[in-house]
Amino acid sequence: xxxxxxxxxxxxxxxxxxxxxxxxxxxxxxxxxxxxxxxxxxxxxxxxxxxxxxxxxxxxxxxxxxxxxxxxxxxxxxxxxxxxxxxxxxxxxxxxxxxxxxxxxxxxxxxxxxxxxxxxxxxxxxxxxxxxxxxxxxxxxxxxxxxxxxxxxxxxxxxxxxxxxxxxxxxxxxxxxxxxxxxxxxxxxxxxxxxxxxxxxxxxxxxxxxxxxxxxxxxxxxxxxxxxxxxxxxxxxxxxxxxxxxxxxxxxxxxxxxxxxxxxxxxxxxxxxxxxxxxxxxxxx
Amino acid sequence: xxxxxxxxxxxxxxxxxxxxxxxxxxxxxxxxxxxxxxxxxxxxxxxxxxxxxxxxxxxxxxxxxxxxxxxxxxxxxxxxxxxxxxxxxxxxxxxxxxxxxxxxxxxxxxxxxxxxxxxxxxxxxxxxxxxxxxxxxxxxxxxxxxxxxxxxxxxxxxxxxxxxxxxxxxxxxxxxxxxxxxxxxxxxxxxxxxxxxxxxxxxxxxxxxxxxxxxxxxxxxxxxxxxxxxxxxxxxxxxxxxxxxxxxxxxxxxxxxxxxxxxxxxxxxxxxxxxxxxxxxxxxxxxxxxxxxxxxxxxxxxxxxxxxxxxxxxxxxxxxxxxxxxxxxxxxxxxxxxxxxxxxxxxxxxxxxxxxxxxxxxxxxxxxxxxxxxxxxxxxxxxxxxxxxxxxxxxxxxxxxx
Ligand SMILES: Nc1ncnc2c1ncn2[C@@H]1O[C@H](COP(=O)(O)OP(=O)(O)OP(=O)(O)O)[C@@H](O)[C@H]1O
Ligand SMILES: [Mg+2]
Numbered sequence: 001x002x003x004x005x006x007x008x009x010x011x012x013x014x015x016x017x018x019x020x021x022x023x024x025x026x027x028x029x030x031x032x033x034x035x036x037x038x039x040x041x042x043x044x045x046x047x048x049x050x051x052x053x054x055x056x057x058x059x060x061x062x063x064x065x066x067x068x069x070x071x072x073x074x075x076x077x078x079x080x081x082x083x084x085x086x087x088x089x090x091x092x093x094x095x096x097x098x099x100x101x102x103x104x105x106x107x108x109x110x111x112x113x114x115x116x117x118x119x120x121x122x123x124x125x126x127x128x129x130x131x132x133x134x135x136x137x138x139x140x141x142x143x144x145x146x147x148x149x150x151x152x153x154x155x156x157x158x159x160x161x162x163x164x165x166x167x168x169x170x171x172x173x174x175x176x177x178x179x180x181x182x183x184x185x186x187x188x189x190x191x192x193x194x195x196x197x198x199x200x201x202x203x204x205x206x207x208x209x210x211x212x213x214x215x216x217x218x219x220x221x222x223x224x225x226x227x228x229x230x231x232x233x234x235x236x237x238x239x240x241x242x243x244x245x246x247x248x249x250x251x252x253x254x255x256x257x258x259x260x261x262x263x264x265x266x267x268x269x270x271x272x273x274x275x276x277x278x279x280x281x282x283x284x285x
Numbered sequence: 286x287x288x289x290x291x292x293x294x295x296x297x298x299x300x301x302x303x304x305x306x307x308x309x310x311x312x313x314x315x316x317x318x319x320x321x322x323x324x325x326x327x328x329x330x331x332x333x334x335x336x337x338x339x340x341x342x343x344x345x346x347x348x349x350x351x352x353x354x355x356x357x358x359x360x361x362x363x364x365x366x367x368x369x370x371x372x373x374x375x376x377x378x379x380x381x382x383x384x385x386x387x388x389x390x391x392x393x394x395x396x397x398x399x400x401x402x403x404x405x406x407x408x409x410x411x412x413x414x415x416x417x418x419x420x421x422x423x424x425x426x427x428x429x430x431x432x433x434x435x436x437x438x439x440x441x442x443x444x445x446x447x448x449x450x451x452x453x454x455x456x457x458x459x460x461x462x463x464x465x466x467x468x469x470x471x472x473x474x475x476x477x478x479x480x481x482x483x484x485x486x487x488x489x490x491x492x493x494x495x496x497x498x499x500x501x502x503x504x505x506x507x508x509x510x511x512x513x514x515x516x517x518x519x520x521x522x523x524x525x526x527x528x529x530x531x532x533x534x535x536x537x538x539x540x541x542x543x544x545x546x547x548x549x550x551x552x553x554x555x556x557x558x559x560x561x562x563x564x565x566x567x568x569x570x571x572x573x574x575x576x577x578x579x580x581x582x583x584x585x586x587x588x589x590x591x592x593x594x595x596x597x598x599x600x601x602x603x604x605x606x607x608x609x610x611x612x613x614x615x616x617x618x619x620x621x622x623x624x625x626x627x628x629x630x631x632x633x634x635x636x637x638x639x640x641x642x643x644x645x646x647x648x649x650x651x652x653x654x655x656x657x658x659x660x661x662x663x664x665x666x667x668x669x670x671x672x673x674x675x676x677x678x679x680x681x682x683x684x685x686x687x
Contacts, residue, residue: 055525058529059529060525060528060529078531078533081529081530081531082530082531084529086525086526086529088522088525088526090522092521092522092523092525092526093521093523094322094326094521094523095521096326096329096330097322097325097326097329101322101325105318105321105322106526106530108314108315108317108318108321109315109318109319109527109530109531109532110530110531111311111314111531136329152526
């Protein structure tokens, strides 16, 4: 086994993270830990710091305060990068190369266990892209791109997967397929950190961090969070914790509702989730 | 950079652990992956390939055509007032026609000057009364007067150069006409003897400019293409992916060097061969040495392209580097005007530009036929530029992470 993870099972340990972009605090004193083998969700509205948090775990953002440890190493460390799979929020691939060529490229960058060609085919099968593998990325639809991007993040069999809104633009059916796949990877012992806006997805995580304005509102299993808030839905729970953080003034509505409405435009699966009525932010009291 | 020295003993390639991703073999593999990727991307873009290989050839043929076009016939007014005894004017006119002048007789000197002034003729020739007598008695061609219109300095210079050449050939033509075959023609009196160390009077303008073109095209295309390519890497987010991978910054830069270098060197080879074999440019030195110089310049262009791409947010802003980075190099590198005739401050500026050294070295090889040893100082300076911009670019890559 790897010699670096001796003391505890924390795969990611972030302590007191602060990241400022000009006057904006993208991360504002964030502390959280993710254990080995967890499926950990990051739930928060636009601009709440999900991407910034993920990037600081990868080592692409240097926090102004605090530190991140990944697999026991302080980030950034060249030791961890080959063990992390990072799926960026927008499918970052080479447009003029085919899916297969993209995968081969990343395979050579990271190094793959076993034969590169075998691994590429394996990942292609995993995301159901085998028959489109010869298509240039430029010619792929949004959802197909997203799948190709996921394949690139999986290519080197990383033990920690960081997925930044992996299912945006993916149709509901494939979304289920992908989540089933995440479950399978998780069952194989991979740690997964996934950011999302979609409540149903969040509820499939073992634990969720509710984020707002770079701060942790609450953390726990979906059930714990709902029970703690006395809410029936994840969305209501989020609003409860948000208003609690605002000092209980229920008048100040969180932007999560706005976000929920915005994403329902593009997001087929959102239709089913119950968006709370306009004034219903503080319905628990 | 950082990791290279520490592991090597790292337990071998067991699984996807830390040992495998670092050390030398991994470094080569990653650098190679980037280079291969760039080459594949190029292959997907036939228009850019055409631009790289066809555009310089087209432009050079055009320039070659324009430059050699100078020998087209030019009509010159002439006043023939020579008074013998035996008129040598027909011989003179034959020689002049051989130099591309067509002579059109006018009334007298005043008429000639007036018509040149009005722009009817670009030049006029006055054959004085004593022309033939002077030649016979060995007093030279002092009774000839050339009147130039002069508003086009290049044309005027060209006319007087051709005129001087004609005069130089005159004694030989006279000898052929009047003396027995085989007799030595008299040297024209008053003609200085000019010896060329390199080149010669028939070193065409194209041959003189060829080294500059080769340098310019290689730099121009390589710089722009690298810049745009690297910019896209940042804009599309693939840079994030690269930086999240075990790849080192130096490996990215070297991968780009190799990937773009392949095309840039192919381009240089095409330009050189085309210039030499199709356009008749004289290559005094070896192609190989010219190539080494070219390779160094191309490498400078790649690392400068990466460096400057950080200061552009989109492709349009890359285009803005043409007047900022490229044109000054063309103007100041000695491509157009020799460094020696520049004002002092400009000369200092020129010395800060990589193209100046490439130009100098390429001229030494192509025109003077010097070997690799003679251009080592220039190559060393180009190497310095490569090191400098590699460092700067690598620093920028790191800074943009944070
Ligand atoms: N490179 C950057 N420069 C300036 N501001 C930034 C940068 N990256 C992020 N920010 C700011 O930091 C805040 C957090 O951004 P972040 O991308 O982490 O949010 P997010 O939770 O991922 O949002 P979304 O759901 O829209 O993806 C935002 O206000 C954003 O504008
Ligand atoms: Mg984001």
